[in-house]
Structure formats: structure tokens, C-alpha cells
Amino acid sequence: MNMIKSLAMTLAAILCVSSFSLHANVIKFLPDIDLPSVGYLTIHNKSDKDFEIYRVKSNDFRKVELHQSVTKNGRTSMQKLEKLKIPANHEIKLEPSGIHLMLFEPKHKLQHNHEIPIYFFDENNNEVFKTVLTLKNRTKEG
Numbered sequence: 651m652n653m654i655k656s657l658a659m660t661l662a663a664i665l666c667v668s669s670f671s672l673h674a675n676v677i678k679f680l681p682d683i684d685l686p687s688v689g690y691l692t693i694h695n696k697s698d699k700d701f702e703i704y705r706v707k708s709n710d711f712r713k714v715e716l717h718q719s720v721t722k723n724g725r726t727s728m729q730k731l732e733k734l735k736i737p738a739n740h741e742i743k744l745e746p747s748g749i750h751l752m753l754f755e756p757k758h759k760l761q762h763n764h765e766i767p768i769y770f771f772d773e774n775n776n777e778v779f780k781t782v783l784t785l786k787n788r789t790k791e792g
């Protein structure tokens with residue numbers, strides 16, 4: 651009985667940490683130009699609970715924001731998102747012309763194919779998951 655209980659608890663813990671699967675993707679940057687970089691990835695919420703991301707952090711950039719591209723009357727602009735909801739059993743794609751990460755003020759020179767850890771936080775400022783995005787030089791790969 652005790653063994654089954656501890657097994658169940660272990661299983662619950664595993665389920666908890668694996669509630670999200672992240673298909674890590676890329677950060678596109680322009681070398682030697684003082685413009686923010688853009689991050690794309692897919693976040694899959696495999697749990698039965700909706701989840702909201704309130705903050706994104708990187709040790710390699712001074713500031714990371716969640717943005718959404720909006721097209722109105724043929725003009726595209728970007729809005730900062732205060733939070734990003736990932737509904738239960740849903741996948742959210744951060745992709746060009748949609749929601750994306752905007753990364754400001756790199757703390758060091760950005761290098762093609764280098765990996766950047768990115769951390770995601772909930773409403774209470776608890777880190778919920780992290781991933782690694784690969785830097786891609788826009789002048790090399792478009």
C-alpha cells in the first residue's frame with residue numbers, strides 16, 4: 651500500500667514537471683545593429699489547467715517582452731502583452747506575424763548558433779519552465 655502511494659506521488663511529481671512541452675526554436679538577430687532580437691517557439695500545455703505566463707527572462711538580455719503583431723487597415727504594429735494564456739491541452743505558437751518574444755539589449759555580442767536559455771514565470775513570479783533558443787543571424791539566414 652505504502653509503495654503504491656509513494657509511486658503515485660512520484661508519478662504526480664513527474665506529471666507536474668512535464669505539463670509543458672516546448673519545441674525550442676530560434677532567436678533571430680541582426681549583428682552589429684542596435685535593434686531588438688525576436689524569439690519564436692512553440693509551447694504545449696499538456697495539463698488540464700489553463701496557464702498564464704506573466705514574465706519572461708534571459709540572463710543574456712536586459713529585457714524580454716511578450717509581443718503580438720497586429721495588422722489594422724493594412725498597417726502592422728506590435729503590442730506588448732501583459733500576459734500570455736496557454737489554454738489546457740493546447741499549443742501556442744510564437745511565430746512571425748503573430749505572438750513573439752522581443753529581446754532587448756544583449757549583455758554580450760550575439761553569435762550565430764549560440765544557445766540562449768529563456769525562463770518563463772507565472773503570476774507569482776515562480777519559474778514554471780525554461781527552454782533554450784538558438785541564435786540565428788538574420789543576414790545569414792534571412
Ligand SMILES: [Cu+2]
Pocket residue numbers: 717718728750751752
Ligand atoms: Cu515585437
